[in-house]
Amino acid sequence: MRAGRTWPIRGCGWGESSRCAASGVGLAPAWDRRSWRVVQAEAPAGTGRGCCQPGSGQQPQPAERYELAWWKKARVNIDYHISLDEHLYSVPYQLVGKQVEVRATTTCVEVFLGGRRVASHPRASGPWPTTLPEHMPSLHRAHAQWTPSRILEWAATVGPSTAALAEELMRRRKYPEQGLRACLSIIRLKEKYGPERLERACAQALRHRACTYGSVSAILRNKLEAVEPVAEERAALPVYENIRGPDYYH
Template sequence: MGKRVEVRATTACVEVFLAGRRVASHPRASGPRPTTLPEHMPSSHRAHAQWTPSRILEWAAKVGPSTAALAEELMRRRKHPEQGFRACLGLIRLKEKYGPERLERACARALRHRACTYGSVAAILRNKLEAVEPVAEERAALPVHENIRGPDYYH
């Protein structure tokens, strides 16, 4: 690290040389996703590379089904599921501060209101809104008036 290297790239392979000696060789990626060998990653990145969407969902499901559904939505909204891992882990970590029951209710509320972000769930918990019961919205009947045509007018 921090040393000057030479790189030779062909259509099939990328090679890295240090002082004329080959120190790494990778098959070249054919798509937009980079390829990295685990031994070339920093140790902190290697731990993250072991995470998978199913593993994240499994951790979230230990809190409850709404937490798992919200974690799944966080990953689904990203171009690559891995981009949602940190938000999911932050979400799961909220159980340490607020407890699993409150977190599960906050995730259920966030899903109902389509506020599927870590920040929304954190705000719900901070403001104790998960305890507020959802109000059933009744559809108000239209008042009777000669200028209101009603649905039959358009058929």
């Protein structure tokens, strides 16, 4: 390697670096083979730091960092959600059955139809879907107002057994919201059978550890909520002469 040899400047091609070397502007460091040290070439006064620095004709850097995005096509499901990486995102319910384009980054999910953005969500994960109230039909929007705390408050107005059953339904799920559908179904049973029968049916379900909506519905349908539990009588254990009792050790 010869002393004083110049190397291409980062961002310049071989032709551009040769022009820079000819003008004496922005020369890259050169190795001095005799002393193995870097000799920094100096630019002439008044010419700036180099041809690849700001002010040399390059465009300014963008204010925001470029973010990589992925595109895919998706079909809007009957529940007005699209699926992306095993997570559901809502779109306006009028688009059920439509094919849309999904643009996803590490922070955002956007849904387009015919080149027009129809939905935007923060990127999320987990089994519980990301749903905006304005994407729902009016009937679904009313159900969405039921939260776990509101469900428990309503169940307590029916009776302690109903409240305990609703709490158990949500406790058994990984996320309490996943038990809301079963609790809402039990709410509808109150309208059909009345609060007194529903409270007794929930008590029966808790007693038999059958804490499901199907069990409560079957108890009410077959009028089993009034059946009193039968106490089991345990017979006395037989006495055997070859078995030592507790007095043996005293």
